[in-house]
Amino acid sequence: MSGWRWRKRGLVRAGALYAALIAMAWCALFPILWALSGSLKKESEVTSPTLIPPRPQWSNYTTVFQLMPFGRMFANTLLYAGCITAGQVFFCSLAGYAFARLPFTGRDVLFVAYLATLMVPLTVTVVPQFILMRVFGWTDTPWALIVPGLFGSAFGTYMMRQFFRTLPAELEEAAILDGCSPWQIYRRILLPHARPAVMVLAVLTWVNVWNDFLWPLVMIQRKDISTVTLGLVWMQGQYVSKWPVLMAASTLIILPMLVVYAIAQKAFVRGIAMSGFGGR
Numbered sequence: 005m006s007g008w009r010w011r012k013r014g015l016v017r018a019g020a021l022y023a024a025l026i027a028m029a030w031c032a033l034f035p036i037l038w039a040l041s042g043s044l045k046k047e048s049e050v051t052s053p054t055l056i057p058p059r060p061q062w063s064n065y066t067t068v069f070q071l072m073p074f075g076r077m078f079a080n081t082l083l084y085a086g087c088i089t090a091g092q093v094f095f096c097s098l099a100g101y102a103f104a105r106l107p108f109t110g111r112d113v114l115f116v117a118y119l120a121t122l123m124v125p126l127t128v129t130v131v132p133q134f135i136l137m138r139v140f141g142w143t144d145t146p147w148a149l150i151v152p153g154l155f156g157s158a159f160g161t162y163m164m165r166q167f168f169r170t171l172p173a174e175l176e177e178a179a180i181l182d183g184c185s186p187w188q189i190y191r192r193i194l195l196p197h198a199r200p201a202v203m204v205l206a207v208l209t210w211v212n213v214w215n216d217f218l219w220p221l222v223m224i225q226r227k228d229i230s231t232v233t234l235g236l237v238w239m240q241g242q243y244v245s246k247w248p249v250l251m252a253a254s255t256l257i258i259l260p261m262l263v264v265y266a267i268a269q270k271a272f273v274r275g276i277a278m279s280g281f282g283g284r
Contacts, residue, residue, distance in 0.1 A: 036258060043252035050247045064252040071243060073227055074253065077235040082260075084146070084231065085213040088153040092209045093202055095156035100164025101190045105176060115165070121158045126218070134222055148223040149231075153213065160205050167201035168194060207268050211261055232257045 042050050044060040068074050102108075103115045133152055134143075142148040171194060179189045195202075217233040224230050227238070236253050243249060 039251045039254050039258070042248055043255045045248050047246065047248055050251075061248060064248045065256070067246075067249045068239075068253045068256065071246075071249065072235050072239055072253075074232070074235055074256070076228060077230055077232045078256070080146070080229055081214060081231045081233075084149050085210050087150045088213045089206050089209045091154035092156055092160050093206050095154075096160030096205060097164045097195060097198065097202060098190065099156055099161040100166075100168055101194060103161065104165045104168035105189075105194070106186060118158050119162055122162075130218065130222060133219075137223060143223060144225050144229075146229055149220060152219070160209070163205060164198065164201055167198050171197055203268050207264060210264055214257075214261060 037055060041055045041057060043064055044062065045052065045057045046059075046061055049057060103111060137143050137148045137152075140147075142151070175193050175197070176189055179193045184192070215233065216231070217237070220231045220234050221237075224234060227235070230238075232253075236250070236257060239246075239253055240250055
């Protein structure tokens with residue numbers, strides 16, 4: 005009898021857990037489903053509570069490209085996100101390797117000071133960065149979007165350092181005995197083992213750059229070099245009544261992030277678990 009009670013309690017707990025997870029997943033997915041549904045409706049049907057429109061209006065997606073140079077903005081954002089992601093992965097992994105494996109004077113103090121920059125709000129650095137971009141003559145150019153985020157971040161450096169510290173020291177010792185330099189140890193030995201952490205950093209950086217709105221808003225005025233987030237805001241200002249078209253544009257913006265996560269899902273989850281951010 006007691007065994008049945010324990011099993012019953014286990015089933016109740018499992019059912020409650022799955023119900024809570026389903027509720028949270030629904031809260032997270034419903035806005036996306038609503039945007040997808042609204043992108044296929046007529047303007048008179050946007051407020052309708054139905055998720056599946058009776059007559060899908062696929063023309064809303066073509067209208068997006070007719071009203072704004074959305075294809076060019078899409079390509080611009082791909083370029084910006086790709087360049088910054090590559091730079092973040094390279095410089096953060098390089099700095100993380102140095103802080104984790106290379107002994108030098110003041111290493112820990114410098115790392116703590118660098119890590120303390122995470123406490124500085126992003127909005128505080130907008131004005132100094134804008135002044136620097138104006139001094140360099142990069143305002144309203146692609147360089148203003150690419151260069152500031154190209155050379156790593158404190159979060160990425162911290163994450164890569166934590167992962168490099170989990171790798172066995174025997175790998176590095178064997179490489180030193182074989183005559184490898186620190187650069188060869190980083191590139192040929194440790195970096196291939198750090199692929200899960202690299203994948204996590206790449207995905208997080210890509211999503212952050214893709215969704216960034218404040219910095220492009222400050223630096224960019226021309227539509228031919230703007231990002232999709234700016235394009236969506238400009239469309240909302242000019243075509244405020246065209247909600248199906250705006251929802252179609254929002255759906256197009258979401259799709260690349262879904263594709264990236266779908267491709268990198270397993271490596272992303274594995275990297276979260278192995279890099280010290282999985283609650284261990």
